[in-house]
Amino acid sequence: MKSKLKSAYSYIHENGISEFVMRKILDSAVDSYWKNKIFLSPRNLYVPLNKIKIDRPIFLLGTQGCGGTVLSRLIRLHPDVVYITGNSRFWGGHAELHDDARFKYMPDDWVLRSPGYHNMLGYEKYHPIFGFNRSWVYATDELLHEYRKTEKDFSANCEKSIVSVIKKCIRAYSKDLGSSRFHDMSQSYCVKVPLLRKVFPDVKFIVLLRNPFAMCWREITRKTGKYKDYAIVPSQTRKLELACQHWRNTYTIALNDLGNMANNIIIRYEDFTNNPIDNVNKLLDHCELDKKRYSFPDEKMKIPLGTKDRWKWWPLIPDVNDKYLDELPEWAREIIENHCGDLIRRFNYELDIIAK
Numbered sequence: 001m002k003s004k005l006k007s008a009y010s011y012i013h014e015n016g017i018s019e020f021v022m023r024k025i026l027d028s029a030v031d032s033y034w035k036n037k038i039f040l041s042p043r044n045l046y047v048p049l050n051k052i053k054i055d056r057p058i059f060l061l062g063t064q065g066c067g068g069t070v071l072s073r074l075i076r077l078h079p080d081v082v083y084i085t086g087n088s089r090f091w092g093g094h095a096e097l098h099d100d101a102r103f104k105y106m107p108d109d110w111v112l113r114s115p116g117y118h119n120m121l122g123y124e125k126y127h128p129i130f131g132f133n134r135s136w137v138y139a140t141d142e143l144l145h146e147y148r149k150t151e152k153d154f155s156a157n158c159e160k161s162i163v164s165v166i167k168k169c170i171r172a173y174s175k176d177l178g179s180s181r182f183h184d185m186s187q188s189y190c191v192k193v194p195l196l197r198k199v200f201p202d203v204k205f206i207v208l209l210r211n212p213f214a215m216c217w218r219e220i221t222r223k224t225g226k227y228k229d230y231a232i233v234p235s236q237t238r239k240l241e242l243a244c245q246h247w248r249n250t251y252t253i254a255l256n257d258l259g260n261m262a263n264n265i266i267i268r269y270e271d272f273t274n275n276p277i278d279n280v281n282k283l284l285d286h287c288e289l290d291k292k293r294y295s296f297p298d299e300k301m302k303i304p305l306g307t308k309d310r311w312k313w314w315p316l317i318p319d320v321n322d323k324y325l326d327e328l329p330e331w332a333r334e335i336i337e338n339h340c341g342d343l344i345r346r347f348n349y350e351l352d353i354i355a356k
Helices: 002-015 017-040 068-076 156-173 187-191 193-199 212-221 236-258 269-274 276-287 322-327 330-346 350-355
Strands: 058-061 181-184 204-209 264-268
Touching: 017 156, 058 068, 058 187, 068 181, 068 204, 068 276, 156 181, 156 193, 187 193, 187 236, 193 236, 204 236, 204 269, 204 276, 212 236, 212 322, 212 330, 236 330, 264 269, 264 276, 269 276, 330 350
Parallel strands: 058 181, 058 204, 204 264
Antiparallel strands: none
């Protein structure tokens, strides 16, 4: 929220309130255009879905707030990449299939029902603890069984539903139907890797981690109004325990499911921000995207109209965890260590605490 207010204030200060209002109107119009293109594209009249191939789809896995938006946008800059709202001409739109209202009638296998405080269909279950909220709780011990999916959950309808949506996105947004690569960053798919792999045997996975000491403390202290929908607002300690469960289960399950598969790559967000160019090149190689056709952004690059959260962009901000690590109390550090210790040591996150 602070980033949004700061960004808005800076724009108003430089351009005036009238231009700010006009940009908001234009942003809304452009965003609406790209969202509705999937229904209004002329290709819908002459390109049947059975003629479209889904080639090596790319799924970014991680928790909310792990830096996935920035990394995903860098992937979306590639001219061959399409996603649920656009392509490299419009890389700033909504990019999470699991909570997009356009696809809310997909089976529960692929949809994160009741994202935030929004009731997608009107009959979602109100949880006695979490209400309709699912952000940073769907992978908790309490809710995980509802969202965990494996190859045992595979069915013809399950496959058809996601294949149809992705083909519609490719048809509407691709520049070249023959070379398009679909990309998505739905966080809840972290606990659905086996099902994705069953549907798409040639899938490419990117796992993005961010320091759990920073992430879990950030989640319970940032001002989002998240807890107003809870039947009983938990204590600070309980909030942190739930956040730790979510972080731990998300990555433990995803990494165990992926194992030593060659079609996945694991990146720490901290390493990515310190050396983005080399890491983007690694990602392009991993995803088998032609690097010769890719141009890195620069500070003068214009952000497309319609882009959400404009501050989540280039240049990347290093030391993004410092604020949270600096204010992390000892009791919270111990809880995070107790819940996430194995992964903390595996990815050397204890060194960040020692450095502090």
